[in-house]
Amino acid sequence: MSQDTNSELLRFTTAGSVDDGKSTLIGRLLYDSKSIYQDQYEQIKAASEKRGEDINLALLTDGLKSEREQGITIDVAYRYFATPKRKFIIADTPGHIQYTRNMVTGASSANVALVLIDARKGVVEQTKRHAIIASLLQIPHIVVCINKMDLVDYDEAVYNKIQDDFEKFAAKLDVVDVHFIPISALLGDNVVNRSDKTPWFDGSTLMHYLENVHIASDHNFIDVRFPVQFVIRPYKEEYHDYRGYAGRIAGGIIKKGDDVMLLPSGFTSKVATIQGPSGEQVEAYPSESVTVLLEDDLDLSRGDMIVRVNNSPEITQDLEVMLVWFDGDKPLLVNGKYGLMHTTQNIRCVVKEIRYKLDINSLHREQEDLNIGMNDVARIVLRTTKPVFVDPYRKNRITGSMILIDEATNSTVGACMVI
Amino acid sequence: MNYNLNHIKELESESIFILREVASQFENPVIMFSGGKDSILIVHLAYKAFFPARIPFPLLHIDTGHNFPETLAYRDSLVEKLGAKLIVGSVQDAINKRMVVEEKGVNASRNGLQTAVLLESLENGKYDAALGGARRDEEKARAKERFFSHRDEFGQWDPKNQRPELWNLFNGKHHMGEHFRVFPISNWTELDVWQYLAAEKVDLPSLYFSHERDVIEREGILLADCDYIEKKPGERVFKETVRCRTIGDMTCTGVWKSTASTVEEIIEEVATTRMTERGGRTDDKRSETSMEDRKKKGYF
DSSP: OOOOTTOEEEEEEEEEOGGGTHHHHHHHHHHHTTOSOHHHHHHHHHHHHHTTOSOOTHHHHOOSHHHHHHTSOOSOEEEEEEOSSEEEEEEEEEOSGGGHHHHHHHHHTOSEEEEEEETTTOSOHHHHHHHHHHHHTTOSEEEEEEEOGGGGTTOHHHHHHHHHHHHHHHTTSOOOEEEEEEOBTTTTBTTTBOOSSOTTOOSOOHHHHHHHSOOTTSSOOSSOEEEOOEEEOOOOGGGTTOOEEEEEOOBSOEETTOEEEEETTOOEEEEEEEEETTEEESEEOTTOEEEEEESSOOOOOTTOEEEETTBOOEEEEEEEEEEEEOOSSSOOOTTOEEEEEETTEEEEEEEEEEEEEEOTTTOOEEOSOOOOOTTOEEEEEEEEEEEEEEOOTTTOTTTTEEEEEOTTTOOEEEEEEEO | OOOOOBHHHHHHHHHHHHHHHHHHHOSSEEEEOOSSHHHHHHHHHHHHHHTTSOOSSOEEEEEOSOOOHHHHHHHHHHHHHHTOOEEEEEHHHHHHTTSSOOOOSTTOOSTTTHHHHHHHHHHHTTOSEEEOOOOTTSOTTGGGOOSEEEEOTTOOOOGGGOOOOBTTBOOOOOOTTOEEEEOTTTTOOHHHHHHHHHHTTOOOOGGGSOEEEEEEEETTEEEEOOTTSOOOTTOOOEEEEEEESSOOOTTTBEEEEOOOOSHHHHHHHHHHOSSOGGGGBGGGGSSTTHHHHHHHHTOO
16 A cells, blocks of 8 residues: 555546456456455355355445445446556446446546456447446546456467457547556566466556556646636635635646736736745645635626636537436426536526437437437526536536536436537 | 646545535535544545635534544544534433434444434424545445435435536535435545545544553454453454544444554555455445445445
């Protein structure tokens, strides 16, 4: 386990069913990095025996009673492990089509998508679906693990064929960084330790890849975006005129003394102070939670945005987005009104038009049947009650994303990515 | 120049974001404060999130009446230092009012009784968000928990019908009478918590550090001897050098043999241990799904 406080955090998502060996793979990563505790191990051993099975590592990830009863993963489960180099958060999601919303949830914050392929079966519909979701959610890196190599005699030709098939398919997607690794999760080949059964493979093991993949550039460091989350007013004598704008940097690097523009007013000012969790700092960069003080006495509130002069996001009430629909009770309604959350804005919108429905197995754009039910993906047009400050999702995953909320039930019913 | 946060700073930033989101989206939030390290961490992060303003949340302590005396002393001094408001929900009062009935027998614990008292306290205070220090790495049901976790008007958790949480967007909308449990340190592990508390030089209750104590052994777990535990025939009290890895009430919190007397030694111990921290919690051992069952009813 890592004792080094100076290691980076990598979030990755896995998707797949029990049959792919996904749970075995996660179990292997946790076990080989010594992240399974003895009492946990004994617990799953006892639970496995009760079910008349040998050690079933899936029980590690399937925590809920109904999941154990049905032998399936229903919800996203988060797992943690660390090596001396990095700390990892796994968003373990079920792979079946009816759980697309969970895959999308896990993918939204991931640096890496781990796609598992059974070497005996090759690229199947589920593989394509995972790759499409990774592309849609713009996960920066994809690693394709071709698993169960032991069952195909570690045959290089099988591996090459699957790699070719996947690459042909991925060419149609918006993915940049794809890696392939032949593994056996069950036997541990190329997971943590290099296998001597795949001498033809000169790439890195999965663990080596996860520890070394370059994630420092996964954020947008160019375009300054600081959504005001909360205004800090101390009401104390010594802080009489203090007005701090608290928030998390969504893009770019803000420096003390920078000329900034405030949205929606368009007023300009200068950054006077940046207050971080450990005191004043001269600059702040993406994912840092800070408090910004301006030189001029201006009245910003939650939902406003601080940007650099001459580098503004689009300010608009009309949006073209890719939507993933989550609601199992009601379909998406044209002319329907929904609550909308975008950065720190909480507003409303109306659905103006459905352009097409995307088949997430084939990428086919369906324009006849526009009934959008649970787990469907569609391109739609929205109009918001107030201007929003957006970037294309490709440019910034934070300022380019939003969720839709059912105004009667308050449920989160859709996820949108700005085109 | 490296513009990448290390993992502890990333977690700190994420937690501060959640705390500020709670202050923005809810009318009347409260911090559930147990006196354990995780709730101490929440308070410390809240201090940072709203500095130089005061923490905009009162602290709520559900007092089983079976606390370690050290916990109460720590709680009171922290409240005074912060100038925070403390609300105490008393399990003893609830027993006196016959709202709940005390368990009987040698393994009797007031742990389960806390749920009713917690729900009543939240209702009385009209709190619409209760911040807690639960972490996903603690327990398998907690691994499925959201940052913003919806509770219906009965305080129940429906694990199969949770709101998806994407990106930085947390939907805290709720109807009258419903509330949210919010867990800002969901993504921290036990080791992360210790490393951070060490780096920040946060004062901690003496219980976490090794000390000599009268203990009894029951089913492989050491329990601190006290008047609240009915001893089985043949159980004897002996002295042992121990410390707590979690702090709950005295009837169900196991203590561990340990000589770790500084935070650095605790980090060393946590980094090499082969047992989870809740491995000493007898409240989790009542059944395979005891945490899930309690959580569904409204437990922490």
